Amino acid sequence: MIIQKTSNSRIQNLDKDNISFGSTFIDHMLVCEYENGKWGEVRIMPYGSFSFSPAMMCLNYGQACFEGMKAYKDQKGQVFLFRPEKNFERINKSAKRLAMPEVTREMFVEGLKALVDIDRAWIPQGEGFSLYIRPLIFATEEALMARESNKYMFAIIASPAKAYYSAPVSVLISDYYSRAANGGIGFAKAAGNYAAAFYPTQLANEAGYEQIIWTDDATHGYFEESGTMNVFVRVEDTIYTPPVSERILDGITRDSFIELAKRRGMEVVVDKIPVQFVINAHKEGTLKEIWGVGTAVVSNRFKAMGYKGERLTLPLLSDEESYAENLKKELIGIQSNQQEDPFGWRVLVEEGVAHK
C-alpha cells in the first residue's frame, strides 16, 4: 500500500453542524487500478480527479458497482466499522454479475481501515453522526465495443454525515414500474439499477409519495424492496420480510434486523409478502407497521401507502410500541459502541493501522 498524504488538509472547513452530505469529501481517497488482468498497487492519496474521455467504457456500457457503509466514532473517540466483511462479499457478488474483476480483502477491508484511520479526524462525534463510505469499481478503458472492459478502477471515497431524523414517509406500491428482472441484476449494487429507479420515483413524488414499494415485475403481486431499502411488514406481532433473491439486494441492515428480532424472541417470517395480504391486514386492522431498512437511515417507518389509486393510512405506533424503532435503537447502540455487541458485528479501526 502506497500512502501519499495531503499537505493541504481541508478539515478546518468542516462544520459538523452544517455538513452538506455527499458533497464534502475527506482529505484522502483510496485508489487501485486494474490492467493486464490484475490489480495494481493500492494507493491512498489526496482526494482528487482523474482524466477521462467520453469513450470511457463505464459511461457507455455501465460496468460500475458500489457499496455504501458507515464508520462511527464512540464517546471515547474510538472508530468502528459495521460488518465490513459483508460489504466486501457483496461488492464481489456485484462485480461478478457485471463481468468485472473481484477485489481482494487487502484492497477492500484493509484499505478501508487504513483510509478511515488516516482521516479519523473527519468522523464527526455524537449521536447519529457518522462517516459515509463509498467503495466503487468502474470500467475505465476507452473503447466503443459493447464488451467487458479490460481496465477498471477501484476507489473508496467518504463523506461525513450528520444525524438525520427520518420522518415517516408515504410509499406507493408499484403496479407498473419495476426495479429488477428475474435472471437480472437486482441483487447487485449495480449503478444501472439506481438510474432505472429515479423516473418512477419522480412519478411517485408527483403523486404525493416519497418512495416506491417495488413489486415483482411479472405480477406486481408481491413486495420486493422499498426505494433503496429492504422492507419489513408487521401484522399483529409477527414480522414479515421477503427472502432475498436474484431480484432483491441482500441488505446488511435487513440481515441485522432479522438477527436482532430473533434474539428478542420476536416471530420473524422470511417469505414472499403478497400485496393482497398487506391490504387485507390493513382492512382487518391487524397491520401494525411497515418500514424500510438500509445503511443510510437505519430504518424509516411508513405512514401511508398508495395502491390502485387509493391512499391507505397506516397506524402510527408510539416509539415504545414500534418494533421498527426498538430494533433501530438497538442497532444504532451496537454500531456506535453504546451497547454490547453479542454478534461481533463491530470492527474497531485501530489507531495507526494505516502505518502497520
Place this chain on the structure above:
Amino acid sequence: MIIQKTSNSRIQNLDKDNISFGSTFIDHMLVCEYENGKWGEVRIMPYGSFSFSPAMMCLNYGQACFEGMKAYKDQKGQVFLFRPEKNFERINKSAKRLAMPEVTREMFVEGLKALVDIDRAWIPQGEGFSLYIRPLIFATEEALMARESNKYMFAIIASPAKAYYSAPVSVLISDYYSRAANGGIGFAKAAGNYAAAFYPTQLANEAGYEQIIWTDDATHGYFEESGTMNVFVRVEDTIYTPPVSERILDGITRDSFIELAKRRGMEVVVDKIPVQFVINAHKEGTLKEIWGVGTAVVSNRFKAMGYKGERLTLPLLSDEESYAENLKKELIGIQSNQQEDPFGWRVLVEEGVAHK
C-alpha cells in the same frame, strides 16, 4: 455552436485497412454541458479528456444512455447519415426514462452534421466502410446522494469502422438470465443494460455460443432480442419479429427491415414469438432462417441455437435464398447511396454545413 478546430490533426495515422475499431477517434468531438436546469452552448472541439472524481454520479448511479449510428461515404465522396431523426427520438426516450434532460434537435441532429462535416476526411470510402458515431449523455455532478444528477454532459464521439464480414453465429436461448424487466428500462439504450448482459454472454460463450437470444424474464417462453440486435425468424416464407415493448429496444435496423420486406411483398408478422413455435418449426423442417439486426453488422445470420442443453443446427440458405442477405444488401445499398431510397432515409451531410 462554438467550433474550435484542432491544430494537430491525427488523420495521417489513419490506416484504412488496419482500423482498430472503437479505439481510434476522429479529430473532433461535440460536447454540451447541462447545469442549472439548462443546456449550455454546443462546442465542437479536439477529441480529448475531462477531469472527474470517483464521486461523479454516473459512475455511482448509472445515469447514462447512448446512441449508435453510422455515416457512409459514397463513391463520389458524398457523406450520408441514416435516419438520424430516429436516433434523436430514441436518445430522448432513453433520457426521459433515466430521469435525464432531453437534448435538442440542434444539439443532436445539427451538431452531428457539423461534426461529421468537419471530420469527413476520416470517413473511409468503399464497400462496408463507415464512420461509427456515438452520441451519449451522462451524469457529471459529484455527489453521493442516490438521486438524479443536476449536471450532465452530452457528447458525440466517432470512430472509423471497417467493413467486417459477419459470419453466421450460434446463439443460446436464455432460460435463466434476462435483459429486461416488465416496467423496466429494456427499451432504453441505457448504459446499465449492457453491463447486465456481459456475464450471461460470457457463460454462453463458454458453452460454445457467440450470442444469447434473450427471452421474457417471466416465463422465458418468448423471443425478445439477440445480443444487441433485434431478432427475425423465418418459417416457410413468413418473417416473424416480436413487437417492441418496454422490454425491447426499438431498433432502427429492425424497422427498416420490416419496411423493406413489406415493400417486396414479403409476409411480415409482428407478434410474440414463442420459443416452442420455433423449436417445433425446426423439428418439422419449416424453419428457414433466424437472424439478428442492428446498426453495427446490419444483419447476422444464425447457424445453430442452443435450447435446454440441446444444440439445434439451422439450415444455411444460399445468399440468393436468404431473406436476411437480400434485405441486408438492399439496406446497405440505400445507406451507401448505391440504390434508390424510396423512403427518404438517407440524409446528406452538406459540405461546409458546419460553418453555415
